[in-house]
Amino acid sequence: MGWVEIRYTKDGSPRYVAKYRDIRGRKQTAGTFDAEKPAITAWQDAEAKVREGRGGVLVRGRRKFGPYVRETWFPNHRLELRSRESYDYLLDKHIIPWFGSMAMIEILPSDVREFVIKLENNGVKASTVRYCLTILSAIFTTALNDQLVYLHPCKGVRGPTVAKRVRQIMTPEQFDVLYEELADEMWRLLVETGIESGLRWGELAELRPKDFDFGTRRIMVRRSVVELTAKFHPMGGRFLVKEYPKDAEHRVVSVSAQLIVKLRLFIKSRGLGDGDLIFAMPPAERKPRLTLVPDPDTLGLTEPNERGKTYRHGTMSAYSAGRCRCEYCRASYRIYRIKRRGDGKDEPRGIRAANTDGHISRNWFRLNVWLPAREAAGLGEGVKVHSLRHAHASWLLAGGADIATVKERLGHSSILTTQKYIHTLPDEEQDAALDAFEVIRNRSKRSPGTAGPRKGPGV
Helix, strand or coil: EEEEEEEEECCCCEEEEEEEEECCCCCCEEECCCCCCHHHHHHHHHHHHHHHEEEEEHHHCCCCCHHHHHHHHHHEEEEEEHHHHHHHHHHHHHHHHHHHHCEEHHHHHHHHHHHHHHHCCCCCHHHHHHHHHHHHHHHHHEEEEEEECCCCCCCCCCCCCCCCCCCCCHHHHHHHHHHHHHCHHHHHHHHHHHHCCCCCCHHHCCCCCCHEEECCCCCEECEEECCHHHHHHCCCCCEEECCCCCCHHHHHHHECCHHHCCCCCHHHHCCCCCCCCCCCCCCCCCCCCCCCCCCCCHCCCCCCCCCCCEECCCHHHHHHHCCCCHHHHHHHHHHHHHHHHHCCCCCCCCCCCCCCCCCCCCHHHHHHHHHHHHHHCCCCCCCCCHHHHHHCCCHHHEEEEECCCCCCCCCCCHHHHHHCCCCCCHHHHHHHHHHHHHHHHCCCCCCCCCCCCCCCCCC
C-alpha cells in the first residue's frame, strides 16, 4: 500500500510526496504536491498501474531520450560492430539532436512524422531517413518491452520511398576486359576467385591456405574481416576478424580445377603458410610526383573563386587564394614546403602508410586497383567491387543452376534474395520480349497466297 511523506522547504512550507512500491517491491515516487489529497490520489493511481503491469512507466518514462539511448539502450543493444558504427553516427547526426531533450513518454507518432519531414526538407537521402526510422523503431521497441512508454511512436509512420535501382550485372565479356587491365598477378587472382566463388569482400580478404581443400576443389567459408574505426574496435585497431561470415553459418563453395591450380601455384610461389593471408596488402610505395612546374604563363587561369578572381595555374596564389588543386598548383605548394623544410622552418612529414595488419582495405583496393582498371576497360560506374558477387549469382542462374544451390553458395538467409538475380544478365529478358513483340507485330506481313490482315469496321 502506498503512503505520503511530508517534506519541508527552506521557508518551512510542507510538501507532500506520493510514495508506492513497484512490481519488484522497490520504493518509487509518483510526484510531489502542495496538498496531501492529490498526493494520495497519485500513489493510488500508481499502485493501480502496478497491478496492471505498467507501474514503471510513471517514473522511468520521464527519463530524457538522449540519456536513455546513450546510457542504457545503446550500450546494451546487441549489434554487429559495423552496424554499431553506423548507428552511432546517425544517432549523433540526426536522432539525438531532435529527440534528445524530450521525455521518453512524451514522444508521439506526430513527433516522429515531423522528424521525418524535417530530414527530407533538409535534403537528407531517403535511404538515410529510413535507416533513422529503423533505429528509432528499435529504440522504442525496447522501451515498450521495458515499460518505459505506453505506445510505440514509430508504428504507422511511413518513411520516404526509396527507388529500387536497376542492378547492373557485369557480363562475361566485360569481366574479360576488366581482367586484362589488371597488371598484377595477385589482383587478377583475387577478382577471379571472387567471381568464381561469389564470396563477399570480407570473406575474400580473409582467405588463408587452410581454408582450401585442394583435393576436392572446395573453399571453406568460415571467417570474415570487417574494417572499423578505433572507437568501435575491441583492441583499438582497424581490422577485426569474425569467426563467422555475415549469415553466421559456415558454408562450402566449390570452384573450378583451373582456379585451384592457380591458387596452389600462387601460395607456393609466395611461400605462404596455412595461417597466412593469401591476398595481403602490398608494401607502401611512393607515387612519382611532379617536382618541376612548367612556366605558369603557359598553363592558363584557374576558375573564378568566390570573389570572382582568377589566378595562374602553377602558382602559390592559385593554390591558396584560388583553391585550385590541379597537378601543377599542388606541385607549386609542394615545392614551397620542400624549400621551407630545407631552410629548417618546418618539420619534415613522415611517410604515410596504410593502417593495416596485412588485410587489404576495401576502399584502398577500390581507389588504387579497381577504379583504374574499370576506367581503362571503359566500364561504367555501376560496375563495383561487389559486382563480382552479383555476376556470380546471375551467371549461375542464367546457366541453368538450381536456385537452392545458388542460395547455399552465396550464403543467403532467404531464397527471395537469390531470386532477384533471375533474368538479370543484360538483354537476356529484353531480347526475348522483343522477339515476342516482333512475332505479333509482323503477323500481317504474310507470304503471298495467304489471307490478308483482318479489316476493321468501315474499311
